[in-house]
Each structure stands twice: as structure tokens, then as C-alpha cells.
Amino acid sequence: MSSHGEARAMVSRKSAGLRGQAEVPGDKSISHRALILGALAVGETRVSGLLEGQDVLDTASAMRAFGAEVEKRGDVWHVTGVGVGGFAEPAQVIDCGNSGTGVRLIMGAMATTPISATFTGDASLNKRPMARITDPLRQFGAHAYGRSGGRLPLVLVGAEQAMPVRYATPVPSAQVKSAVLLAGLNAPGETVVIEREATRDHSERMLAGFGAVISSEDGPEGRVITLQGQPELRPQVIAVPRDPSSAAFPVCAALITEGSDVLVPNIGLNPTRAGLFFTLQEMGADLVFENPREEGGEPVADLRARFSPNLRGIEVPAERAASMIDEYPVLSVVAAFAEGRTHMPGVKELRVKESDRIEAMAVGLRACGVTVEAGEDWWTVEGRGFGAVPGGATVATHLDHRIAMSFLVLGLATEAPVTVDDGGPIATSFPVFEPLMRGLGADLGAADADPAR
Numbered sequence: 208m209s210s211h212g213e214a215r216a217m218v219s220r221k222s223a224g225l226r227g228q229a230e231v232p233g234d235k236s237i238s239h240r241a242l243i244l245g246a247l248a249v250g251e252t253r254v255s256g257l258l259e260g261q262d263v264l265d266t267a268s269a270m271r272a273f274g275a276e277v278e279k280r281g282d283v284w285h286v287t288g289v290g291v292g293g294f295a296e297p298a299q300v301i302d303c304g305n306s307g308t309g310v311r312l313i314m315g316a317m318a319t320t321p322i323s324a325t326f327t328g329d330a331s332l333n334k335r336p337m338a339r340i341t342d343p344l345r346q347f348g349a350h351a352y353g354r355s356g357g358r359l360p361l362v363l364v365g366a367e368q369a370m371p372v373r374y375a376t377p378v379p380s381a382q383v384k385s386a387v388l389l390a391g392l393n394a395p396g397e398t399v400v401i402e403r404e405a406t407r408d409h410s411e412r413m414l415a416g417f418g419a420v421i422s423s424e425d426g427p428e429g430r431v432i433t434l435q436g437q438p439e440l441r442p443q444v445i446a447v448p449r450d451p452s453s454a455a456f457p458v459c460a461a462l463i464t465e466g467s468d469v470l471v472p473n474i475g476l477n478p479t480r481a482g483l484f485f486t487l488q489e490m491g492a493d494l495v496f497e498n499p500r501e502e503g504g505e506p507v508a509d510l511r512a513r514f515s516p517n518l519r520g521i522e523v524p525a526e527r528a529a530s531m532i533d534e535y536p537v538l539s540v541v542a543a544f545a546e547g548r549t550h551m552p553g554v555k556e557l558r559v560k561e562s563d564r565i566e567a568m569a570v571g572l573r574a575c576g577v578t579v580e581a582g583e584d585w586w587t588v589e590g591r592g593f594g595a596v597p598g599g600a601t602v603a604t605h606l607d608h609r610i611a612m613s614f615l616v617l618g619l620a621t622e623a624p625v626t627v628d629d630g631g632p633i634a635t636s637f638p639v640f641e642p643l644m645r646g647l648g649a650d651l652g653a654a655d656a657d658p659a660r
């Protein structure tokens with residue numbers, strides 16, 4: 208489950224053009240939510256295209272521990288739910304592995320049911336802040352006993368008599384918003400979440416799809432989301448769109464690798480997720496949305512990315528941060544190949560992901576010959592231009608899949624190879640990353656695979 212065994216060093220080397228079609232897996236955020244809402248519905252939800260990354264598999268195990276039936280038959284995941292308020296008390300510790308989304312949404316989902324559960328994760332997750340979740344859950348009447356700073360492992364005791372909550376999120380976080388909404392499901396009356404900056408809205412869309420009464424309104428305080436408690440959720444048939452956060456890797460690799468032309472089909476382009484692609488276009492990337500359409504209530508398109516030798520550094524608007532929060536590491540890689548400076552403000556949240564992503568990228572990029580400056584909530588990459596990034600370093604990934612994948616993308620276009628100390632965590636979100644990238648022609652793999660090279 209949570210420990211992925213021994214570190215597996217990986218290396219990437221300068222590659223000839225990437226070509227072909229990249230079929231990236233299902234969306235991680237939507238996959239977690241499909242399992243959790245399926246477990247809270249009455250009857251059988253069927254999910255196709257579920258991401259089978261470790262983060263989501265850990266959420267599937269957790270839903271079983273709370274009493275839902277979750278199994279894969281053929282290509283379809285079947286979730287038989289227990290109804291809102293029907294979670295059973297788990298007999299074991301709930302291990303959410305590397306997944307912030309998993310643990311925070313599940314804590315929300317159980318907080319208004321009178322049961323207790325103990326949550327833990329891997330070395331990365333157990334360092335991440337949980338008070339942002341337990342503070343609002345206490346307002347519903349739950350109790351939380353964690354390590355200092357509210358960190359995992361943590362015991363959560365669900366409210367005996369839950370009351371609805373009105374909560375303004377102090378940080379821009381879809382995980383906090385979603386935890387409050389999921390807790391609100393089993394509280395009588397109206398739960399309200401107010402977010403100053405809009406974050407990904409998959410929970411709201413999916414709750415409405417399952418039959419909850421939920422509305423969102425933009426006003427002077429920001430986005431106000433109102434949920435009526437204690438609905439009966441109706442099971443759904445869900446087709447999970449492909450993950451834009453995973454698509455980012457083959458797209459960015461194609462932009463910086465000479466001779467590339469890659470098609471990444473069927474990518475979810477929910478506006479609360481698509482900020483990276485607009486940013487790349489503003490930098491001068493040859494990136495086109497082909498065949499835009501709507502599927503399952505979400506905008507979808509095929510992304511076509513071609514080698515882009517004339518990228519320019521830009522100012523990334525701070526208000527775009529939430530819509531591309533997981534994509535800054537790989538954006539900073541592209542920025543290294545642009546002409547001029549890329550400034551990325553308003554990104555404090557990057558410091559509390561699987562690693563401190565500003566620090567991890569700054570240290571690794573500097574080791575690869577790129578100038579990076581950073582403050583608490585901003586960072587700047589000085590582009591060196593195409594063909595002028597030295598590389599040649601071994602980079603620490605700190606149990607962070609996105610840091611590992613970002614540096615492997617960097618090495619496809621640097622003068623000397625780039626090694627990452629551990630590619631194991633890539634399996635949390637993008638288990639087929641290595642074969643998919645190799646299939647496009649990327650020269651990457653285990654660092655010790657061919658010591659003669």
C-alpha cells in the first residue's frame with residue numbers, strides 16, 4: 208500500500224523527436240470522487256476509465272474498510288454504496304499512502320457519522336498539514352487527535368449529532384472545500400462553503416450528478432456553494448475523462464524536444480483545471496485543441512503539441528494558480544527552454560504538496576544549470592533558450608511523482624542526461640508513464656538498465 212519499496216533511480220537522455228499518440232490514464236481527482244460518492248450512494252455505481260494509480264487504489268481499499276463493496280469486473284469498477292451516514296467503523300488503520308486527496312476527502316466523508324477511524328500515510332503524507340481539514344470538521348462536531356501540527360497519523364471521531372457548517376476556506380484548496388461538502392452530506396440542513404478563489408469543481412459537479420441539491424454562486428465574497436444535507440444519493444454510471452495533469456507531461460516533452468509531434472486525445476479541459484495549456488500558448492507553444500466537445504458534462508478536446516523552438520518567458524497570472532496548481536513543476540521545465548524570465552506568483556500552496564515543490568524544483572533546476580529565484584509564494588525561472596540547458600545532475604524527488612516526471616521530461620532535451628533518485632512514486636498518479644513516454648520515442652528508463660552507456 209503506502210510504502211513503495213526500494214528507491215528506483217531513473218534517467219532520461221536527449222531524445223530525437225517524440226511522435227505518436229499518448230493515451231494518458233483517467234483523471235485522478237474524478238477517480239477518487241467517483242469511488243467515495245459511489246460508496247455513499249444507495250446501490251451500484253459503475254465507473255469506467257478509473258485511474259488505477261496507487262493513490263486511487265488506496266481510496267478503493269479505504270471504501271471497502273468503511274463497508275462499501277468495490278470490485279473491478281472486466282474494465283469496469285463496481286461500487287456498491289452504503290448510503291449517506293451508512294459508513295461502518297473500519298477495523299484497521301486507513302492507510303492513504305501518498306494521497307492528500309484520498310485522506311482529506313475520506314476524513315470529510317466520515318466526519319459526520321458516529322464512528323472512529325485512524326488515518327495514516329507514507330513519509331510524505333505524514334508531513335502534510337491536516338489542520339486545514341480537521342478545523343472545519345470540528346465545527347461539524349467531529350474530534351481529531353493527530354500528531355503535533357495536526358499531522359497524521361490521526362484519529363478522527365465522527366460527530367454524534369452533526370450540525371451544518373458555514374465555512375470560508377482560508378486557503379485555495381479543492382480538498383478542503385470537498386471535505387466540508389462531503390461532511391455536509393450527513394449534517395441536517397444547509398452546509399455552505401465560501402472560496403475566495405475558485406478551485407476545481409469536480410465535487411460539486413459529481414454531487415449534483417448523484418442527485419444532491421447543490422448550487423454555486425459567484426458573489427463579492429467569492430464562490431458560495433450551498434449543499435442540502437442528508438440526501439439519498441442515486442448510483443451513477445461514470446466515464447472518467449483523461450487527466451489533464453498527466454497529459455501535461457507528454458505535451459511539455461513534445462514542446463521542448465526537437466522534431467516532436469504528439470497527439471494526446473480525450474483530455475478533460477474543465478476550466479478549473481486547464482490553466483497550464485493557456486499558459487503554454489501564451490509562451491508561444493505550438494499547442495492546439497483539436498475536436499473540442501463535451502463528454503459526461505465536462506469539456507474535452509484532443510491536444511496536439513509540436514516542437515516549439517521559440518518559447519518566451521511570461522508572467523503567469525496569480526489568479527490562474529488554482530487551475531494549474533499541480534502543473535507548475537513541469538511548467539518550470541518548459542520555462543528553462545524559453546527566452547527570458549518566467550515569473551510564477553501566488554503559489555504558496557506548492558510548498559505543502561507531496562514535497563515542497565518550489566524548493567525541490569529550484570534545487571534540481573539549479574543543479575542542471577538553470578537560474579531560479581524563489582520566495583515564500585513565488586518563483587522565477589531564467590530561460591536559457593532552446594538547446595542551451597546543460598542538465599547532467601542527479602535530482603532528489605522527495606517521494607513526489609510530479610517532481611520525478613518533471614525532471615525526466617527535462618532530461619529529454621538537456622545536453623547531458625538527468626537522473627532522478629526515485630521514480631517509484633510515479634505509480635501513484637501515472638503508472639504507465641514510462642512505457643507511454645518510451646512509446647513516443649523518449650529515451651528514459653531505469654538508471655542502472657545499461658551501465659555501459
Ligand SMILES: O=C(O)C1=C[C@@H](OP(=O)(O)O)[C@@H](O)[C@H](O)C1
Binds near residue numbers: 235237381532533556
Ligand atoms: O481536490 C483534488 O482532487 C486535488 C486538489 C489539489 O490539492 P489542494 O486542494 O490541496 O489544492 C491538487 O493539488 C490535488 O492534486 C488534487
Ligand SMILES: C=C(OP(=O)(O)O)C(=O)O
Binds near residue numbers: 305308309533560636
Ligand atoms: C498534490 C497532488 O496530489 P495529492 O494532494 O492528492 O497528494 C498531486 O497529485 O500533484
